[in-house]
Amino acid sequence: MAKIKRVLISLSDKTGAVEFARELAGFGVEFLSTGGTAKILRDAGLAVKDVSEHTGFPEMLDGRVKTLHPKVHGGLLGLRSNPEHVATMKAHGIEPIDMVVVNLYPFKQAISKPGCTLEEAIENIDIGGPAMLRSAAKNFESVTVVIDPADYGTVLEDMRKNDGQVSRATNFRLAVKVYKSTSEYDGMITAYLDKRLNE
Numbered sequence: 001m002a003k004i005k006r007v008l009i010s011l012s013d014k015t016g017a018v019e020f021a022r023e024l025a026g027f028g029v030e031f032l033s034t035g036g037t038a039k040i041l042r043d044a045g046l047a048v049k050d051v052s053e054h055t056g057f058p059e060m061l062d063g064r065v066k067t068l069h070p071k072v073h074g075g076l077l078g079l080r081s082n083p084e085h086v087a088t089m090k091a092h093g094i095e096p097i098d099m100v101v102v103n104l105y106p107f108k109q110a111i112s113k114p115g116c117t118l119e120e121a122i123e124n125i126d127i128g129g130p131a132m133l134r135s136a137a138k139n140f141e142s143v144t145v146v147i148d149p150a151d152y153g154t155v156l157e158d159m160r161k162n163d164g165q166v167s168r169a170t171n172f173r174l175a176v177k178v179y180k181s182t183s184e185y186d187g188m189i190t191a192y193l194d195k196r197l198n199e
Contacts, residue, residue: 008099020152076135099138099144137175
């Protein structure tokens with residue numbers, strides 16, 4: 001099972017996020033976050049480290065690049081059971097990230113607005129979010145990945161039962177949900193762009 005010590009949380013839909021984070025804080029986790037999510041957690045009195053501080057690299061290009069960094073993806077993809085991975089992570093100062101709580105830019109809502117331009121639609125295509133979700137889901141043996149607020153309760157229940165750990169069964173179910181969700185997200189983007197191509 002995956003012991004949760006470090007959580008990366010970055011949300012467009014912040015429903016229930018503060019309550020979930022407060023519960024997680026009771027397990028002594030460290031929070032990494034970005035932008036608006038970091039602000040609402042700090043406003044709620046929670047200690048948060050900015051992802052830019054964690055990586056030692058600033059957000060840039062109008063926020064297009066903030067989590068695309070080896071200290072994020074190495075922390076998600078590194079196999080805890082592989083001594084070579086562990087040694088490489090240590091050599092490069094990469095700390096494990098045990099949980100990712102991410103949902104994606106609201107592309108559907110953006111393109112539903114009257115008069116939405118192609119440029120506006122493009123800006124609402126999430127890059128870093130799907131990359132983190134897919135990295136975490138690929139390493140589900142060690143990383144819990146939460147894309148849906150409806151799963152907050154299940155994760156907390158697991159952690160309460162298992163001394164701060166999330167079961168393999170829960171992690172696997174959540175990983176499958178991630179790939180289904182990112183597939184649908186990419187399908188929606190493809191359908192929109194294909195329609196614009198043929199206008």
